[in-house]
Amino acid sequence: xxxxxxxxxxxxxxxxxxxxxxxxxxxxxxxxxxxxxxxxxxxxxxxxxxxxxxxxxxxxxxxxxxxxxxxxxxxxxxxxxxxxxxxxxxxxxxxxxxxxxxxxxxxxxxxxxxxxxxxxxxxxxxxxxxxxxxxxxxxxxxxxxxxxxxxxxxxxxxxxxxxxxxxxxxxxxxxxxxxxxxxxxxxxxxxxxxxxxxxxxxxxxxxxxxxxxxxxxxxxxxxxxxxxxxxxxxxxxxxxxxx
Amino acid sequence: xxxxxxxxxxxxxxxxxxxxxxxxxxxxxxxxxxxxxxxxxxxxxxxxxxxxxxxxxxxxxxxxxxxxxxxxxxxxxxxxxxxxxxxxxxxxxxxxxxxxxxxxxxxxxxxxxxxxxxxxxxxxxxxxxxxxxxxxxxxxxxxxxxxxxxxxxxxxxxxxxxxxxxxxxxxxxxxxxxxxxxxxxxxxxxxxxxxxxxxxxxxxxxxxxxxxxxxxxxxxxxxxxxxxxxxxxxxxxxxxxxxxxxxxxxxxxxxxxxxxxxxxxxxxxxxxxxxxxxxxxxxxxxxxxxxxxxxxxxxxxxxxxxxxxxxxxxxxxxxxxxxxxxxxxxxxxxxxxxxxxxxxxxxxxxxxxxxxxxxxxxxxxxxxxxxxxxxxxxxxxxxxxxxxxxxxxxxxxxxxxxxxxxxxxxxxxxxxxxxxxxxxxxxxxxxxxxxxxxxxxxxxxxxxxxxxxxxxxxxxxxxx
Numbered sequence: 001x002x003x004x005x006x007x008x009x010x011x012x013x014x015x016x017x018x019x020x021x022x023x024x025x026x027x028x029x030x031x032x033x034x035x036x037x038x039x040x041x042x043x044x045x046x047x048x049x050x051x052x053x054x055x056x057x058x059x060x061x062x063x064x065x066x067x068x069x070x071x072x073x074x075x076x077x078x079x080x081x082x083x084x085x086x087x088x089x090x091x092x093x094x095x096x097x098x099x100x101x102x103x104x105x106x107x108x109x110x111x112x113x114x115x116x117x118x119x120x121x122x123x124x125x126x127x128x129x130x131x132x133x134x135x136x137x138x139x140x141x142x143x144x145x146x147x148x149x150x151x152x153x154x155x156x157x158x159x160x161x162x163x164x165x166x167x168x169x170x171x172x173x174x175x176x177x178x179x180x181x182x183x184x185x186x187x188x189x190x191x192x193x194x195x196x197x198x199x200x201x202x203x204x205x206x207x208x209x210x211x212x213x214x215x216x217x218x219x220x221x222x223x224x225x226x227x228x229x230x231x232x233x234x235x236x237x238x239x240x241x242x243x
Numbered sequence: 244x245x246x247x248x249x250x251x252x253x254x255x256x257x258x259x260x261x262x263x264x265x266x267x268x269x270x271x272x273x274x275x276x277x278x279x280x281x282x283x284x285x286x287x288x289x290x291x292x293x294x295x296x297x298x299x300x301x302x303x304x305x306x307x308x309x310x311x312x313x314x315x316x317x318x319x320x321x322x323x324x325x326x327x328x329x330x331x332x333x334x335x336x337x338x339x340x341x342x343x344x345x346x347x348x349x350x351x352x353x354x355x356x357x358x359x360x361x362x363x364x365x366x367x368x369x370x371x372x373x374x375x376x377x378x379x380x381x382x383x384x385x386x387x388x389x390x391x392x393x394x395x396x397x398x399x400x401x402x403x404x405x406x407x408x409x410x411x412x413x414x415x416x417x418x419x420x421x422x423x424x425x426x427x428x429x430x431x432x433x434x435x436x437x438x439x440x441x442x443x444x445x446x447x448x449x450x451x452x453x454x455x456x457x458x459x460x461x462x463x464x465x466x467x468x469x470x471x472x473x474x475x476x477x478x479x480x481x482x483x484x485x486x487x488x489x490x491x492x493x494x495x496x497x498x499x500x501x502x503x504x505x506x507x508x509x510x511x512x513x514x515x516x517x518x519x520x521x522x523x524x525x526x527x528x529x530x531x532x533x534x535x536x537x538x539x540x541x542x543x544x545x546x547x548x549x550x551x552x553x554x555x556x557x558x559x560x561x562x563x564x565x566x567x568x569x570x571x572x573x574x575x576x577x578x579x580x581x582x583x584x585x586x587x588x589x590x591x592x593x594x595x596x597x598x599x600x601x602x603x604x605x606x607x608x609x610x611x612x613x614x615x616x617x618x619x620x621x622x623x624x625x626x627x628x629x630x631x632x633x634x635x636x637x638x639x640x641x642x643x644x645x646x647x648x649x650x651x652x653x654x655x656x657x658x659x660x661x662x663x664x665x666x667x668x669x670x671x672x673x674x675x676x677x678x679x680x681x682x683x684x685x686x687x688x689x690x691x692x693x694x695x696x697x698x699x700x701x702x703x704x705x706x707x
Contacts, residue, residue: 012545023555042581049582150569150579163566167579182579 045167045181052187056142082139083192085118086148086235088208088242090218090227091134103131108205113242115148115206119192132221133228138235145190147243149182154204161204173202208242250274255403255505256424272403272508276517278382280375281533284497287380290373291488291495293363301357309350314341370488372531375515377491377499386498391454393432394500396425401501403508408459409466417471421457421478429500430456433477453477455493460486462506483507484514484524608679 063079070077089109096104107127108116117140118124128137140148153164155173162169167181177195179185188199220226222234231238252271314327326340336348344352380386382401387394394400404424411417421427433456439445440452456477461468469480479490491499503511516522518530537543544550569576576583 015547015550019550027555046581049580050585053582053586147570150576163563164579165564165566165575183582 041167041171041180045183048181049183052183055187056190081120082232083120084140084145084190085120085124085128085137086115086140086144086239087118087128087135087137088113088115088235088238089135090215096134100131100134103127104134107131109135110205111207113208113210115208115239115242117145117189117200117203119196119200128230132230133219136222136227136229136231136235136238138231138238139233140239141233141236142190144236144239144243145186148206148239149186149189149203151243152206152208153182153185155202156204170202174199208239211238211241213241250276253401253403253508254399255405255508256398257405258407258420258423270405270505272505274382274401275508275511275515276530277375277378277511277515278401279518280379280530282380282383282386282497283372283376283531286369287373287376287488287492287497288495290365290369291492293365294370294488297362299361301359301361303355303357303359304351306354308354309342309348312341368528371515371525371528374486374488374491375530377488377497378486378501378511378515380497381491381499381501383498387500388498390496390498390500392457392498392500393428394425396428397500398425401503401508402426403503403505406505408504409461409463409468409506411471412467414471414474417468417475421475424502426457426500426502430475430477432456437476455479455499457500457502458490459502459504460507461504462508462510466504468504483510608682610675 067077087107087109089104089112092112093101093110104110107118108114118128118137128135149164154161155164155169156162157169157173164170164182170182170185171180174180174185174195177198179188179195179199185199185203187193188195189203193199215227217224217226218228221229222231223229250273253274255270255272257270312329314329316325316327317323319325324340326346327342328338329336329341331337339348340346341349343349384394384400387400402424404420408420411420418427418430421430433454436454437451438453440449444450454477456475456479459468459472459478459480460483461480462483464482472478472480481487481490491501493499513523514525516525516529518532520529522528567575569579573584
């Protein structure tokens with residue numbers, strides 16, 4: 001038992017003090033290393049975001065240029081078919097055929113006005129065909145993707161719906177695919193990249209508001225003046241009203 | 244657990260009488276293993292509850308009670324209920340309801356029977372474990388105090404008294420013994436607490452109640468101390484080999500104050516055995532093992548073995564921050580995307596530039612030629628003519644090199660010389676009008692369908 005200015009300090013207390021000091025030191029070191037890593041990361045994120053901005057601008061200008069070129073030569077420029085879709089469920093859950101119910105579950109559209117991104121391929125297109133009366137979908141543009149992910153982006157972390165308030169949340173889950181910040185995520189979604197599946201699955205289905213200004217007619221297809229089915233680029237306008 | 248030598252020693256309290264002959268200091272006896280057995284209040288409560296049912300006498304109501312009438316129901320149609328009614332007449336009893344539990348003078352619901360199961364069977368081992376627990380509890384001062392015994396003046400628990408106590412014959416001597424060993428306050432407490440029972444029991448041969456005092460346990464059969472101690476209120480006696488749970492844990496509560504004689508105390512080991520040795524007197528009985536050998540949780544937790552591998556305490560629990568919209572809140576946006584600030588700044592600048600450029604372009608196209616006209620109006624008729632000539636001339640020369648226009652000394656065939664500034668003004672206006680007309684010509688061409696004329700001809704198949 002050590003003597004401390006006349007008082008006897010029990011050994012257990014001394015041991016605990018020493019251990020607490022060790023822990024404090026270890027923690028400080030850990031914090032310092034984390035801070036360094038974070039600042040290095042920040043630079044990287046900044047540069048990536050800059051590159052992406054350039055890339056998007058370049059893409060836009062390229063499209064315009066190709067169109068002008070074609071027009072000049074007297075021909076037409078046809079846009080390549082979209083790779084990315086955004087689907088919104090517009091019908092409720094009652095009185096549904098079990099197969100379509102299952103397909104909507106597989107698409108993660110379990111609630112009305114839920115939205116998900118989707119890659120376009122034969123499989124998904126056929127699935128969409130089956131559930132057409134219950135959803136509306138189209139090709140989102142950069143602004144749509146950005147706004148959706150910034151405003152209503154939530155990630156699936158440990159099976160929980162966690163808000164994307166920090167890049168560390170994204171890095172934690174998608175770091176191994178090279179996606180470390182929200183801009184990376186947006187880029188991966190927009191240009192359906194090699195890890196689209198993981199990135200998209202990480203995003204919890206978007207819970208959108210009912211559209212300001214209303215829908216036209218849920219029960220009809222878009223081409224009939226209603227809302228269901230493929231509305232191609234006009235999905236962006238709907239997203240503006242629902243986000 | 245440990246060898247006999249490692250067992251703690253209990254000092255035997257000496258009485259005045261014979262210890263003088265020994266001449267030695269107080270003897271000491273090793274603590275028997277019974278006192279270190281696991282204390283199991285759950286077993287004790289259960290066993291005590293069961294055992295205390297075994298001394299019950301059956302009670303029941305009379306077999307025939309309520310049925311000693313020949314009552315029969317009057318049936319319906321007589322404006323009375325259908326309960327069986329006493330037959331006959333001439334007395335109050337006639338026509339009264341009978342038999343039912345609801346009737347006055349009727350038999351009770353479910354008349355109590357004597358063949359109710361009054362007694363309970365308990366496994367022998369369980370009974371033994373209960374007694375062992377109770378004995379162990381009697382060695383713990385806090386439990387004994389909690390049970391309510393006055394042991395403040397008792398020198399040691401378990402309290403062992405020399406064998407001289409077994410030879411005590413007179414009650415007065417017994418009281419003296421109790422006083423010597425500090426057990427008198429407990430006995431006194433019992434005496435003071437004698438009171439008439441509350442409730443019907445007082446009329447049922449259970450008139451008085453009092454607290455329990457010490458339990459004196461002796462080892463020799465036929466010891467005189469039984470007769471000496473038995474009349475002291477509160478004090479009870481028991482032989483070691485016949486310890487009763489109902490006395491060791493009265494009311495199912497552990498911690499009776501027990502006074503052992505030395506002989507009895509030494510016998511405990513053979514009666515109950517040790518943790519390793521089987522009991523001699525109870526066939527095949529071994530003391531019960533505790534669930535945890537070391538039940539001191541605080542000590543275990545604070546031990547080196549545990550503390551050395553324990554992780555640091557998490558004092559700050561991270562709470563999820565409220566999500567703020569990055570599209571509206573700039574700081575949150577910057578947290579997510581540090582490039583956003585630069586992008587926004589560039590966008591703003593570009594917008595400002597675009598606006599300015601457009602405005603300039605429009606201004607150029609729409610600017611009216613007001614200066615010359617006002618000046619023109621101030622001149623006299625004569626001068627106006629020459630200025631007009633000069634003006635037209637400069638217009639005609641605009642397609643040629645600008646250099647010629649820069650010469651203010653282009654002379655008029657007129658004696659009037661226009662001032663330098665006027666000439667410059669005229670030249671500026673001229674160039675402005677020229678450029679305006681040029682751009683107008685261009686838009687005229689592009690707005691027309693002339694550019695698509697080639698396509699048109701292709702459709703027609705006509706050649707130009």
